[in-house]
Amino acid sequence: MRLALASLRTNKxxxxxxxxxxxxxxxxxxxxxxxxxxxxxxVSMELAGLGSDLIFVQPDYTAEAISGARRKSLTYEDxxxxxxxxxxxxxxxxxxVGMVTVKYGTDRYNTSATFTDEGLSTMYxxxxxxxxxxxxxxxxxxxxxVILGGSLANKFFGESGAIGEKVKVNxxxxxxxxxxxEEGRTIFGENPSDMSVYLPITHSKRxxxxxxxxxxxxxxxxxSQVREAMDxxxxxxxxxxxxxxxxxxxxxxxxxxxxxxxxxxxxVILGGIGGISLLVGGIGVMNIMLVSVTERTREVxxxxxxxxxxxxxxxxxxxxxxxLCLVGGAIGILLGWALAALIxxxxxxxxxxxxxxxxxxxxxxxxxxxxFGVYPAxxxxxxxxxxxxxxE
Amino acid sequence: xINAKDIEKVYDTGAIQVAALRGVSLKVExxxxxxxxxxxxSGKSTLMNILGCLDRPTSGTYSLDGREVSTLSDDELAxxxxxxxxxxxxxxxxxxxxxxxxxxxxPLVYSGVQGSVRRKRALSALEKVGLADRAHHRPNELSxxxxxxxxxxxxxxxxxxxxxxxxxxxNLDTKSGLEVMRILRELHEQGITIILVTHNPEIAAMADxxxxxxxxxxxxxxNGSDILERPAGAEEGKGGAS
Numbered sequence: 296m297r298l299a300l301a302s303l304r305t306n307k308x309x310x311x312x313x314x315x316x317x318x319x320x321x322x323x324x325x326x327x328x329x330x331x332x333x334x335x336x337x338v339s340m341e342l343a344g345l346g347s348d349l350i351f352v353q354p355d356y357t358a359e360a361i362s363g364a365r366r367k368s369l370t371y372e373d374x375x376x377x378x379x380x381x382x383x384x385x386x387x388x389x390x391x392v393g394m395v396t397v398k399y400g401t402d403r404y405n406t407s408a409t410f411t412d413e414g415l416s417t418m419y420x421x422x423x424x425x426x427x428x429x430x431x432x433x434x435x436x437x438x439x440x441v442i443l444g445g446s447l448a449n450k451f452f453g454e455s456g457a458i459g460e461k462v463k464v465n466x467x468x469x470x471x472x473x474x475x476x477e478e479g480r481t482i483f484g485e486n487p488s489d490m491s492v493y494l495p496i497t498h499s500k501r502x503x504x505x506x507x508x509x510x511x512x513x514x515x516x517x518x519s520q521v522r523e524a525m526d527x528x529x530x531x532x533x534x535x536x537x538x539x540x541x542x543x544x545x546x547x548x549x550x551x552x553x554x555x556x557x558x559x560x561x562x563v564i565l566g567g568i569g570g571i572s573l574l575v576g577g578i579g580v581m582n583i584m585l586v587s588v589t590e591r592t593r594e595v596x597x598x599x600x601x602x603x604x605x606x607x608x609x610x611x612x613x614x615x616x617x618x619l620c621l622v623g624g625a626i627g628i629l630l631g632w633a634l635a636a637l638i639x640x641x642x643x644x645x646x647x648x649x650x651x652x653x654x655x656x657x658x659x660x661x662x663x664x665x666x667f668g669v670y671p672a673x674x675x676x677x678x679x680x681x682x683x684x685x686x687e
Numbered sequence: 688x689i690n691a692k693d694i695e696k697v698y699d700t701g702a703i704q705v706a707a708l709r710g711v712s713l714k715v716e717x718x719x720x721x722x723x724x725x726x727x728x729s730g731k732s733t734l735m736n737i738l739g740c741l742d743r744p745t746s747g748t749y750s751l752d753g754r755e756v757s758t759l760s761d762d763e764l765a766x767x768x769x770x771x772x773x774x775x776x777x778x779x780x781x782x783x784x785x786x787x788x789x790x791x792x793x794p795l796v797y798s799g800v801q802g803s804v805r806r807k808r809a810l811s812a813l814e815k816v817g818l819a820d821r822a823h824h825r826p827n828e829l830s831x832x833x834x835x836x837x838x839x840x841x842x843x844x845x846x847x848x849x850x851x852x853x854x855x856x857x858n859l860d861t862k863s864g865l866e867v868m869r870i871l872r873e874l875h876e877q878g879i880t881i882i883l884v885t886h887n888p889e890i891a892a893m894a895d896x897x898x899x900x901x902x903x904x905x906x907x908x909x910n911g912s913d914i915l916e917r918p919a920g921a922e923e924g925k926g927g928a929s
Contacts, residue, residue, distance in 0.1 A: 593780070596780070597780045597781075597782060599741075599768075601768065601793050601794040602765050602766065602768045602770070602798060602845075603765060604765045605762060605765075606762070607797055681742055684780060
């Protein structure tokens with residue numbers, strides 16, 4: 296009804312302030328959901344890049360935490376055994392993480408080192424900026440070679456020219472054979488992997504005093520053999536560590552599934568936080584509508600005297616509340632979108648405004664219009680025309 | 688047209704019950720004009736509200752245009768008001784934010800008349816009260832007399848059977864008041880039933896007939912010209928002619 300819109304226009308400032316509540320609510324729903332969705336997309340893309348035929352073997356940290364039993368460690372030899380005795384496994388790689396000191400000239404950094412082998416090329420496919428990954432020989436003969444994280448290489452050598460240079464790792468001289476791409480900043484600050492180094496695993500014992508392996512990852516011969524490969528790996532580990540040895544052996548497909556689920560929950564929680572501000576905005580709408588009904592009691596009386604039915608009055612006020620919320624919703628979507636883009640730019644966090652989140656926003660905007668408009672509208676509709684006409 | 692019998696209205700104010708009407712019977716024929724007079728608090732406004740289908744009697748029957756309306760629901764009453772009754776109030780009761788034309792259109796909005804037809808009918812109603820040139824003015828841009836004429840246009844735009852006017856001249860100067868009464872009388876001559884509520888005997892004298900109410904009861908009835916206990920020449924020669 297035109298008259299409903301006209302009355303919104305008359306109280307411009309008040310309508311605008313009410314609108315603001317809805318705008319902020321919808322904008323935060325959109326922005327929050329875009330952060331969650333973006334994170335989910337990033338994780339799935341990263342995991343999808345791994346392929347669905349990978350198997351991860353780790354000491355079972357949960358069992359240790361629950362029962363207090365000393366966990367069994369994985370060693371480089373375990374990886375060798377898997378390579379040898381598991382026919383369904385095509386490739387095996389190991390990783391161990393420790394802290395090292397890296398020095399070039401007068402610059403020195405304490406940073407994390409990933410001790411690994413030639414399997415790195417599978418794991419980190421496409422992430423190398425220049426140079427090469429580790430080769431089998433590098434590992435076997437403990438060649439003093441190192442791959443630098445993107446930021447670290449930048450700090451030492453600038454944009455290029457790192458390959459072939461020598462850096463000191465824990466005092467020993469290593470040649471740089473590769474530089475990783477920069478992962479970029481995360482929402483929490485600089486990505487730590489940009490500052491780390493990658494070394495042949497055979498250096499691990501001397502540098503960190505341990506050759507315990509954090510995890511072994513294996514590639515099944517093909518996707519259909521993943522289950523078989525997992526069984527073979529478990530059998531080999533049981534043989535080497537005893538029957539009660541608990542290791543977690545999981546496939547990349549199931550990790551993908553779990554992360555997707557977690558990310559989805561994350562999105563819902565973030566959306567919920569946005570939803571709370573929408574609720575606050577909705578209460579603002581209800582407040583203003585109640586004021587408006589009281590102010591326009593006489594108008595309601597006039598309308599009723601000339602033949603407006605309850606339903607007509609109800610519709611008028613409801614329509615007013617819903618149009619407030621929808622206009623607010625539309626502005627909120629645009630603002631939320633802009634906010635998402637800003638977050639993406641400043642925090643380098645990939646945001647993604649999905650059609651779904653826009654649908655959620657539109658639906659919740661009109662829904663809050665109905666929910667928070669219905670009580671004031673009902674109140675107006677049930678005014679006694681005589682009382683209403685007498686109202687000053 | 689109007690046949691109200693033994694109308695009682697009791698207001699329950701919690702502690703005490705106030706009887707505003709204590710058995711009023713009133714018959715009004717089609718095309719008649721009737722003035723309801725009485726001091727304030729006499730119950731004449733209550734009677735007007737009931738006759739105007741804004742309120743229901745506590746007891747008694749009221750048939751309007753052959754239909755018993757004392758037991759209808761709120762929405763049914765709204766429809767009767769929309770189709771059969773036009774209101775003119777002392778305080779005009781125009782929507783302040785709407786133009787004169789929009790105000791006149793309002794009853795037609797609720798009877799579901801489409802936009803262009805609505806506009807045409809509203810304009811012709813405004814023409815009848817001589818305000819076609821003020822169609823796009825808002826109430827605060829109109830004089831009191833003009834505002835009341837807009838209200839009359841609104842009352843007659845649905846071509847109602849009855850126009851109920853509650854102190855239509857109460858807020859107007861003498862000249863505007865006479866102008867408003869002239870229009871009402873014109874409508875009456877066109878065959879519209881008019882019920883006028885007033886405490887001004889001179890205004891009431893312009894009706895065919897008057898009914899005086901005191902303390903919720905009819906105490907006196909008579910021809911409009913008899914209301915003034917003065918020689919007939921003093922009432923400007925305007926009595927019921929129909």
